[in-house]
Amino acid sequence: MSPRTKNWLTTYVVSALIFAVLDVAWILLVANPLYQSQIGHLLAPRTNLPGAVLFYVIFVAGMVHYGVRPNSPGLALRQRVTGAALFGFFTYATWALTGFAVLRDFTALVAVTDILWGAAACSVVTWVSASVLRRRLARVAAA
Incomplete structure (x- = not known):
């Protein structure tokens, strides 16, 4: 596995855990x-688990790609968070x-x-992920 792929996958896992x-907490509270x-009358009696899992897998990939951007070492935290905010705004606005x-x-x-969320x-996920992975994001090993 190339260093860039490993870097992206590590970032994906960290971001997925933070987002989960x-x-x-958001869903429950x-x-x-x-x-x-x-x-309430529009809601299904039970969550469609395969649909929920597929949403999270795809959504986190988009958040990592457009927000955290693990293979862009020169990117400032502000740029990462702004990209993530826009990604979240547009995707949730599409649904809502x-x-x-x-x-x-x-x-x-x-x-x-929903849009604001x-x-x-x-x-938040991008800010925390980028902060936790700060050293990793500051450098990208040549593939």
């Missing part, structure tokens, strides 16, 4: 109560505004909350 902890009160546009009872409160979560 953060998102579980904010999203579930909000969704139940606003759009589509739901708001096509689902009869999808509320503006849920849409706005996407930008904030990606920013």
